[in-house]
Amino acid sequence: MGKPKIRFKGYNDEWEQRKLGDLADRVTRKNQDLVSELPLTISAQYGLIDQNEFFDKRVASKDVSGYYLIENGEFAYNKSTDAPWGAIKRLDRYENGVLSTLYIVFGIKENNPVDSDFLVLYYSTNLWHKGIHEIAAEGARNHGLLNIAPADFFETKLMISQDIEEQNKIGKYFEELERLITLHQRKYDEMKTLKKYMLQKMFPQNGPKIPKIRFEGFTGEWEQRKLGNVLKFQNGFN
Template sequence: MQGTSIKGITKDELLSKTIMVPEYAEQQQIGVFFSNLDHLITLHQRKYEKLLKVKKSMLEKMFPRDGADVPEIRFDGFTDAWEQRKLGDIVERITRKNESLESTLPLTISAQYGLIDQNEFFDKRIASKDVSGYYLVRKGEYAYNKSTSSDAPWGAIKRLDRYECGVLSTLYIVFRILDEDKVNSDYLVTYYDTDLWHKGVQAIAAEGARNHGLLNIAPADFFETTVSVPKDIEEQRKIGAYIMQLDNLITLHQRKYNWYR
């Protein structure tokens, strides 16, 4: 460092600075504390990353692919071939407007966080002040965000879980399951975590599909896409519960990692 300076401070000036130093025993305790903290941070980061890989692998193996009618990995006791169901046969579109201002919570859809408060996600409100013309979405209902990103090349389909209700722009396609005795809600959430539905959306996207990152997809065409579904509702429940449990563990280690940091 001789003959150099850092932001106007010469080597001699830097070396002449004094710093506060505790007794050696206290230094050791401080060092051990931060060493343990670093270990915890690394531990939760590794667990988080490992669980993400496990989820990705299971999503690929627990659903039929490449024309197959059964998945590579399956829970014991289930042998029936899966069905291809038209989305419009198992869900209904929601066009309920927020005319009575039941909610003023503006929502957006994140591929990572799902349906989330705009203020929390963007650190600001994007929606207009008057949200009476927005769709009113209730807990347990789904929405399709046609905006594309690196994480969601064909948009994102998510269920509202965080809040009792909220409002969404009419650019979104909102829907709910017709009969939860036939289609398990957690299963459908899990299905839309895979990339299996991308092919169907890709097929209906109009020419010049991307306008400022927004896919040109008509709701009627969207509901013509198909969903791969086990015939047995119990198999649906088991798949949904398994992936949801993984999601909970992923969230737990992500929160601990962020907290310790």
């Protein structure tokens, strides 16, 4: 049991430790009817994403009838990513998809006091790594594949609020932060592109003496000067 150092007003109860198996059920439905032929992979940055988009090629076999069928809102654990203890992501981008049976797929139990967004947030931290470390078999790093039994995976423990409304508020709060980060990242990328464009246009290139873009009121030609005529050089650290 424990309490966060910072929390929303009105919530005072201690958080509790729960087994993942108490909150979620393993999903082992096979894609026998070829409901989906979209092979997915897990990316730490993009989550569950189309293999063709992420790898620029298809890694899955042509016959995906033996793969797991994962539905939107369900989670998957990939134990063979570049991340030290694998990655756990929720399917958000597509209605459904297929995953290799090397993945552990699970969905939140019905009428269970755990918020899906809260679970997404929890698995974006490193709080769950200790539990994976404890169940990983000795020598599990051979070939980059963690040796983790599904039964042991569902024995891992999470520290969660007993109030689902608090879970929901926490999930929504960080979802909004992520949205703002994405927005500012997009603006940052746009400014970098603008800077590159203006550097090309506001400085004469390869012969011309007049920039293609300049501030209003300046019309004269630029001139070529030796660096030694512009700067004064000194010895030492100056």
